[in-house]
Amino acid sequence: MKTHVKALVVGGGAVGAGIAYHLARAGWSDVMLLERDELTAGSTWHAAGLLPLFNMSYATSHIHDYSVKFYKTLEEETGLNAGFSVVGNLRMAQTQARMDEYMLYASTAETVGIPYEWLTPAQIKERWPLVHTDDLQGAIFHPTDGYINPADVTQAMAKGARQRGVEIVRKWQVDGYEWTGSEWKVTITKMVEKGGNLVPSEEQQVITAEHVVTATGNHAQRTAKLLGIKMPAIPVEHQFIVTEPDPALVEYRKTYGEHPVLRDADAKWYVREERGGWILGPYEEGAPARFEYGVPDSFRADLFPLDLERIEEEYMSMIHRIPTTEPLGLKDDFNGPICYTPDGNPLVGPAPGLRNMWLAEGFSFGITAAGGTGYYLAQMMVEGEAEIDMASLDPKRFGSWMTTEYAARKNEESYAHVFILHHPDEEREACRPLRTGPAYDRQKAEGAQFGVVNGFERPNYYGPKDAPSNFDHDARSFRRGGWWQFAKDEAQAIRETAGLIDATAFAKHVITGPGAEAFLDWFTTNKLPKPGRINLTYALTEAGTTRAEYTIVRETPDHWVLISSGAQHAYDRDFLLKAIEDKEPEFGRINVEDWTTRYGAFALAGPKARDILKEIIKDADPDTALSNKRFPWLSCRNIELGMCPVVAVRVAYTGELGWELHHPIEFQNYLWDLLVEAGAKHGMKLVGARAQNWLRQEKSYRAFGNELGRDATPLEAGLDRFVDLSKDFHGKQAMTDKGIRSKCVTVLIDGPEDADPWGREALYDGDTKVGRLTSGGYSVAFGKSVGMGYVRPDLAQPGQKLKVKMFDKLWDVEVTEDSPFDPKNERIRVDG
Template sequence: MKTHVKALVVGGGAVGASIAYHLARAGWSDVMLLERDELTSGSTWHAAGLLPLFNMGYATGHIHDYSVKFYKTLEEETGLNPGFAVVGNLRMAQCQERMDEYMLYASTAETLGIPYEFLSPAQIRERWPLVRTEDLQGALFHPTDGYINPADVTQAMAKGARQRGVEIVRRWQVDGYEWTGAEWKVSVTKMVEKGGNLVASDETAVITAEHVVTATGNHAQRTAALLGIKIPAIPVEHQFIVTEPDPALVDYRKTHGEHPVLRDADALWYVREERGGWILGPYERNAPARFAYGVPDSFRADLFPLDLDRIEAEYMSFIHRIPSSESVGLKDDFNGPICYTPDGNPLVGPAPGLRNMWLAEGFSFGITAAGGTGYYLAQMMVEGEAEIDMAALDPKRYGSWMTTEYAVKKNEECYEHVFILHHPDEERPAARPLRTDPAYDRQQALGAQFGCVNGWERPNYYAPQGFDDHDARSFRRGGWWQYAVDEARAIREGVGLIDATAFTKHVVKGPGATQFLDWFTCNKLPKVGRINLTYALTAAGTTRTEYTIVRLGEDEYYLVSAGAWSAYDADYLRKAAEEKAGEFGYIEIQDVTSQWGVLAIAGPKSRDVLNEIVKDADPATVLSNKRFPWLSMRNIELGMCPVRAIRVAYTGELGWELHHPIEMQRYLWDQLMQAGAKHGMKPVGARAQNWLRQEKSYRAFGTELGRDATPLEADLPRFVDLSKEFHGKPEMQEKGIRSKCCTLLIDGPEDADPWGREALYLDGEKVGRLTSGGYSVAFGKSIGMGYVKPDLAVPGTRLKVRMFNDLWDAEVVVDSPYDPKNETIRKDG
């Protein structure tokens, strides 16, 4: 066994084997994979091996697509057959709303180039007569999908890794990690079998590694404890049953090919053929999480007792859908732990607070994701960034506020929601409310319907008391839509108040702060008392973070960024500052997110409302352009509340962000609502704000802005100062303009708007995709933002957008189609 390697991969399941393979294929010749037991002895061995090719996540969709294509090449390279049955994947729908979901799936699949076709009940019956179809609306069929043998594909990847020089070592367990400042010292212990259990021997060793990747599956909590971090990957029981041969199926197969993987999402199960019988895998309610604090030493390739009562409804619906199965007996059953995360996405990327430590944990669909995870994680490690934006999978999307109990509740909920309708306006209830700002109760009393951002409760919209947000959800214009329209109009025509407390907020100060931020971000730094919008880039020149920078002093700055990405932004900021401290001098960074509340007031009457309560020697002029110009900051007093007021509005109207001591928020909220009453002020939620920012072509991080596009491709040259040197500049310039962001007005269906996941076409050719979508109150039609080929990002270009399986007219418009000269936002008073 080597004692020094370039990269050490910990975990010998499908994910670990793929990472080791792809690191070697990417050029790292000195790679070791360490497994505490045997390869595939974790959840890989009892996985059903399904390959659900596509889901609604853009990054995850790419990962699954790569896996499916990659697995088809393994036999030629390694000589080992991974057992890939390309039988297709049939997603059946019992109701029109499920078909609406599939049509959104399909349009998003087109953005990745994934083939599909829609089938009617009659077409399903004609192809697969064993399936009952009279109560179906139809189905979505992915012909290139199928299933694979988990153990075989893992062994094939392991052989491919060995052929490329990877050393695979079994029966060694990691017991400690120590960072020396340049590399990791990993303490390991030889494991031996005694009485059927795996126990530690007296033989130990230390492996030194420049990089470590953990792919420890169900043992993620042990990994977290060894590293001193939080990893919200906790297993949930998943059971599936295998039937005896079905005579009707055996007879059918004499003259027909194999059935596709069948998914009756409304019945909460999947089914595939297995040796003349069926495998039924339900995603039932009340499946419990297990091993919240670690896997017992006695648990190896073990299973839990089957709980047939828990899956009785799913089993009966399986018999209903495939009537020939009613008389077939059960041959085998499995109930094993499968890791989940609170949102269902795996945790892939740099570990929080640690250098050269990479996580690949929390895979609920590990066989499907293994190939692509290895490929894209290897890109991140070897090249510095992946070719797709991996932020949605970043381990730092959960902050230090996350606890074990939270992860347990959310992971159980996530399992239960695998086949629940995934509305784009979905809000899941488990572990909520948790993080609330002081005005929460006030907003709730006004009918706020809350969404959850990084654990924070944030109003999505306001509705009458007794309104049911769950019933209001839809793939079209839901029951909440008119309320959001009214809120958007209130800001365009009058005044609205938005709770933006979830914004991430950092103070950066010290002798090295100015030089550091000038290098760290791509725009000019503002003068004292002024603000600038700017971007921190990745090493690949793409957009890593968007900041509003407020300069409080010569060497003191207040940075505001997206609320969903607090830990993600903090980690990158701190690591960058540590790297440059020797060059620039002392830099102090404080995360003050929970110390400062933010209420944003916007609209033509916003100044009138603030004038009611502002305290100043000359209150009539304190908010005027002369004393308080656009894109500036002033410390003001609103009643008894000191406020760091920033004259900027994400809605594109006259307005201010009112940053205040969070303990005074309830007082400030009451003052503003009382002052705003005579001006008709409405509380406004995030959905209306999202529509309004699209009318101004304001890019949002996580949609238009991400690690797969540069600020220049986002068409933001005015925020890039090419006269200075900054991190990622050469790489940004080298990339050029591969695609370009633009805004489109859309003549879509009367009852629907785009969600920002749809494909764009010109003359039948796919030329781009939407990244945001919604409704424009200013133009009375749908609106969207997205990326197209550069030569098409020109006002007047007419395209088509795929919505509900039809193509609708869309026109590229000027940037900031509403008030392109920013006259309303600069309004004096």
């Protein structure tokens, strides 16, 4: 066994094998994979082996698509058959809402290049006569999909890894990690058989590794404790049953060949062939989380008792859908742990707070994701960044406030939601409300319907004050749902009078110290603001793409506030702290304070915003206190609103005259009441995040996680005015070397009368796919749909005519000038 390696992969399931293989293929020859038991001994051995391409996440869709294509190449390379049955995947719909979901997904699939077909009930019955179709609306069929043998594909990847120089070591368990400042010292213990259990022996070794990747599956909580971090990867029970052979299926195969995988999403199950019978895998309500605090030493390749009562409804619906299964007995059953995360997506990327420690945990569809995770994670580790934006899978998307209880309950919900309609405006209910600002109860009393940002409750829109508890759930749709008119009225108010938005969830970091100015100048792309001013700026990855967006507020010469996305709080903080740690020896002492929960923020915007603030500002001359002369655009001032001290920033994400009002959190209810009372006489409305999202698109304001991410540079995003090429900054050379591969544009859309894009749709020039939307919504200024996205640079000129795919049809699109609403910013700069 080696004692020093370039990379140590911990965990010998499908995911670990896929990572080891791809690290070696990417050029790292000195790689070791360590497994505490046998390869595939975790969830891999009892996985059903399905390879579902259906996914609403752009990054996960790429991962799954790569895996499906990669697995088909393994036998030629390794001589081992991975057991891939390319039988296709038929995803059926009982309702039109489900078909709408499939059509939104299909457009997303087109942006990745995943093939699919649409089928009517009659076509389904003709091709697969065993399926009962009378109550179906239709289906989407993936012809390249199917199922695979989990053990076989893992062994094939392991053999491919060995052929590329990877050392695979079994029966050794990691018992300690220590970072020396340049590498990891990993203490490992030999595991031995004792009474049918696997127990640690007294034999230990230390392996040093430049990089460590953990792919420990059900043991993720133990891994988190060893690393001293939090990780919301906790297993949930998943059971599936195997029927006795079905004579009708055996007869069917003589004529038609192997049956495709069936998914009846409205019935919450999948079904596939298994040796002449069927496997039924339900995703039922009530499946419990297991091993919240670690896997017992006695649990190896074990299973839990089956709970047939829990899946009775799904079992009966299988009989309804495949009537020939009714007389069949049960041949086998499985009920094993499969890891989940609160949002159902895995944790892939750098571990929070640690150097050269990479996580690949929380895979609920680990067989599907194993190959693609290895491919893209290897890119991140070897090249510095992946070719797609992996931020949506980053482990730091869950902040340090997250607890074990929260993760367990959310993971149970995530499991039960596998086949629930995934509306783009979906808001899941478990563990809520949890993090609330002081004004939460006041907002709720006004009809606020909340969404969650980093655990914080934030108004999405304001519905009726007397709305029933299920109002928002019933208002959701893939088209213009019941919430749409409320959001439209709110957006209209900001354009015509004024609106008040709760922006408390913003991440806020205060930077001080003698090295602060030099550090921030190196860390960000834009010129630094002068005291009393602000600017918008970006921090880049090593690859020159966009890693973070900040509004820098410079209150005094040596006091800087970095404001960034609330959803990215832990993500941005980790990046900032690591950069400071690297550069402090060069620039001098740099202090960081996290003010995220110390200060709330309200955004007041609209033509009447200044009039409202004049009502309550305490100043020797309130009529001029907010004028352009005393309080110009893109400046900040310490002001007093009634008895509340406020750091006011003259900026508005909606593109109207406006201010962000940052206030000590203990003053929030007082300030809220003050603003609501003053605003009432000027027609101010309370406004949620959805209306704000529409308005910012009318101004071509890019959003992090949509237009901004690790797959595009600020120059490709069209943010040249925020990039000062006359100075040196982190990632500058890599950014300029990339050139312009695609270009961010704003488009106006003549789409369907009852729907707007969600920002996941493919863009076409004729019949040629040329880009994709990253945001979408409705424009009150133009009376039609609006969107933002990326296209080929030659198609980014204003006036360019394109098409967008929505509900399986192509609709007319025109590229507009940047900031089509008020392009000269006259409304923002208006004096008074």
